[in-house]
Amino acid sequence: MDLLKRLSYHVLSNNFIKAGKGSSDIKSNLKSIGIDSDILRKIAIVCYEAEMNIVIHSLGGNLHCDIYEEKIVILTEDIGPGIPDIELAMTEGFSTAPDSVRELGFGAGMGLPNMKRYSDIFEINSSIKGTNIKMTILL
Amino acid sequence: MNAKDFAEKLNLDILVKNENELNIEGVYIGDLLSIVMSKAKKNYTWITIQTHMNIMAVAELLDLSCIIVVEDMEVEEDALIKADELNITVFKTKESAYEVACKLCKLGIK
Numbered sequence A: 001m002d003l004l005k006r007l008s009y010h011v012l013s014n015n016f017i018k019a020g021k022g023s024s025d026i027k028s029n030l031k032s033i034g035i036d037s038d039i040l041r042k043i044a045i046v047c048y049e050a051e052m053n054i055v056i057h058s059l060g061g062n063l064h065c066d067i068y069e070e071k072i073v074i075l076t077e078d079i080g081p082g083i084p085d086i087e088l089a090m091t092e093g094f095s096t097a098p099d100s101v102r103e104l105g106f107g108a109g110m111g112l113p114n115m116k117r118y119s120d121i122f123e124i125n126s127s128i129k130g131t132n133i134k135m136t137i138l139l
Numbered sequence B: 001m002n003a004k005d006f007a008e009k010l011n012l013d014i015l016v017k018n019e020n021e022l023n024i025e026g027v028y029i030g031d032l033l034s035i036v037m038s039k040a041k042k043n044y045t046w047i048t049i050q051t052h053m054n055i056m057a058v059a060e061l062l063d064l065s066c067i068i069v070v071e072d073m074e075v076e077e078d079a080l081i082k083a084d085e086l087n088i089t090v091f092k093t094k095e096s097a098y099e100v101a102c103k104l105c106k107l108g109i110k
């Protein structure tokens, strides 16, 4: 039940050079404590999708990984502009990503669906002040 | 398999080579990163026309075996630096994804 460790990263808006660094670091930390490779894959997927959404769609935010004995919790918070219609945003294929980003292979509209699919518990809250996501992966 | 032998068999150029032997257990072809994230698995080779540095993060996160860039796409310099840093083997070829996939199939990689 007790939080064993928290890893935290700043995620910058529109910075495609640093993008993915937090997810990579989380993955290598979890690998080093012996997390199973199938679980690691799920965490890598949800982390990367969440991190890239902050880069692409938000004004910037943070990514955290909370490590517990029995679960890993990935949390993100950003500073807006938020998601006006969460249900619509969760639809497979829905994306507001600009063409410049689509050219890089982002903007398939599968990020939020992937986050939901590969986490055991997926929670999202959003307002114009920002978006908060909490994804729990049970060990 | 050794990366050099693999490159010779498939007629690929080696852009970045890590020190490990190649262990290829599957193949995924795609250019949309979210779909690759959900479909490609550990030790898969990834065939793509994407050439920017973010593909290296994807390969690293998924523990992919290697990346094969097809259609003679020019891989960006900073992407190659990133691949080297993350220890990811990257090949390129003039051939299409389909041609490469056929050859992989003939090698017994399915």
Ligand SMILES: Nc1ncnc2c1ncn2[C@@H]1O[C@H](COP(=O)(O)OP(=O)(O)O)[C@@H](O)[C@H]1O
Binding pocket: A049, A053, A054, A056, A057, A058, A078, A080, A081, A082, A083, A089, A090, A094, A095, A096, A097, A106, A107, A108, A109, A110, A111, A112, A113, A131, B034
């Ligand atoms: N952190 C966020 N802040 C604002 N909008 C977001 C955020 N995350 C997702 N969205 C919105 O939800 C849509 C769907 O997200 P996603 O499924 O990840 O697809 P994609 O990133 O490929 O567009 C995005 O196009 C965007 O409009």
Ligand SMILES: [Mg+2]
Binding pocket: A049, A052, A053, A107, A109, A110, A111, A112
């Ligand atoms: Mg996304």
